[in-house]
Amino acid sequence: MSQAVSSNVKGASIEIKHLGKTFGNVKAVNDVSLTINAGEFVALLGPSGSGKSTVLMSIAGFERPSEGQILIGGQDCTRLPPNKRNIGMVFQHYTLFPHLSVGDNVAFPLKMRGVAKAERRRQAEAALEVVRLGGYGDRTPNQLSGGQQQRVALARAIVYNPQVLLMDEPLSALDKNLREEMQIEIKRLHAELGFTVVFVTHDQGEALTMADRIAILKAGRLQQVSQARELYERPSNLFAASFIGEMNMLPVRWDGVNAVFSDQDQIRLPDTASIQPVRPGSAILAIRPERLSIAAPGTEGSWKATVRDVVYAGAGSLLITHLADGSEVRLRVASAGQAPIRPGQEIGIKVPPEAALLYPADASQ
Numbered sequence: 001m002s003q004a005v006s007s008n009v010k011g012a013s014i015e016i017k018h019l020g021k022t023f024g025n026v027k028a029v030n031d032v033s034l035t036i037n038a039g040e041f042v043a044l045l046g047p048s049g050s051g052k053s054t055v056l057m058s059i060a061g062f063e064r065p066s067e068g069q070i071l072i073g074g075q076d077c078t079r080l081p082p083n084k085r086n087i088g089m090v091f092q093h094y095t096l097f098p099h100l101s102v103g104d105n106v107a108f109p110l111k112m113r114g115v116a117k118a119e120r121r122r123q124a125e126a127a128l129e130v131v132r133l134g135g136y137g138d139r140t141p142n143q144l145s146g147g148q149q150q151r152v153a154l155a156r157a158i159v160y161n162p163q164v165l166l167m168d169e170p171l172s173a174l175d176k177n178l179r180e181e182m183q184i185e186i187k188r189l190h191a192e193l194g195f196t197v198v199f200v201t202h203d204q205g206e207a208l209t210m211a212d213r214i215a216i217l218k219a220g221r222l223q224q225v226s227q228a229r230e231l232y233e234r235p236s237n238l239f240a241a242s243f244i245g246e247m248n249m250l251p252v253r254w255d256g257v258n259a260v261f262s263d264q265d266q267i268r269l270p271d272t273a274s275i276q277p278v279r280p281g282s283a284i285l286a287i288r289p290e291r292l293s294i295a296a297p298g299t300e301g302s303w304k305a306t307v308r309d310v311v312y313a314g315a316g317s318l319l320i321t322h323l324a325d326g327s328e329v330r331l332r333v334a335s336a337g338q339a340p341i342r343p344g345q346e347i348g349i350k351v352p353p354e355a356a357l358l359y360p361a362d363a364s365q
């Protein structure tokens, strides 16, 4: 690989301490603390308006925090302007200069840093090679496809060897195939160049496949920061549980040992079912649809359910059922080898206790 962008670039750590940002009376970011290790790839995930971009822009230096501190590579950058932070940025829209050649677009940050012309050309070409666009330097942006333009934006962000790469929904303007190709491209660059990545997305699949860790935000507050598997298998609260993947959420009465349904069906739960302490009384039992299976009606320990709808989707089928108390339970089952199931049919649902999670009924806990 070309020397200009491969010279042992190593990421910097990012420490966000009690970050707060208020716009008028909107608390866009509320007491967010997060430490990102050098070279780590972290996704910020959350619904629209949850504060993801504001956190990213605060790291970049384009937003000035109302409260808290941001350290990059151990240095307090809270009051440092963006161009002093040694970070690269890629946005959703490519923001290339239409009148400049691709090469000049990529070389632009070097020009701002006073790098001499011949050296600029050399480094820009090297960065274009890294994103597999070697030889495209003389074109103008409008002669490139959307995916290629986004790769030019990526080349421009990495041309000066930043220690941190910040990306705000960089792939959401691309169609599905291009998006998947760029996901692989960005992961490859991250592995090769070793910079720290903070990646904003509202696409949970993208976050789960790309990031080392995922930070979930809701209304400006951090909900959970975990690796993909833990986030999926042990979401720390009801919001994270419902935001990632599909989840059945059933109101139950918890007596400390058993989760009891209103029709007196019950399930004995292992201690590991509660991620946070749950007091006896009303609670929510959460279970992923793919962890449930069908049993003959009346099978010992199974729940009695009536099928409301069957959605055939090739390899798997979605069964929408309801229990005697009216609670809806969804199952994802393999289609193959399954006797056809019809709406109105009574079935048993087998629930592995180790797959069940218990949360306080009050979502604010």
Ligand SMILES: Nc1ncnc2c1ncn2[C@@H]1O[C@H](COP(=O)(O)OP(=O)(O)OP(=O)(O)O)[C@@H](O)[C@H]1O
Residues within 6 Å of the ligand: 023, 024, 026, 027, 028, 046, 047, 048, 049, 050, 051, 052, 053, 054, 055, 202
């Ligand atoms: N410059 C601004 N002036 C006023 N309010 C703002 C400004 N920037 C953001 N906000 C508000 O702050 C909150 C968080 O916005 P932010 O853009 O960080 O969320 P987000 O999670 O990135 O959302 P999206 O996914 O829609 O981009 C929102 O309520 C938004 O309206």
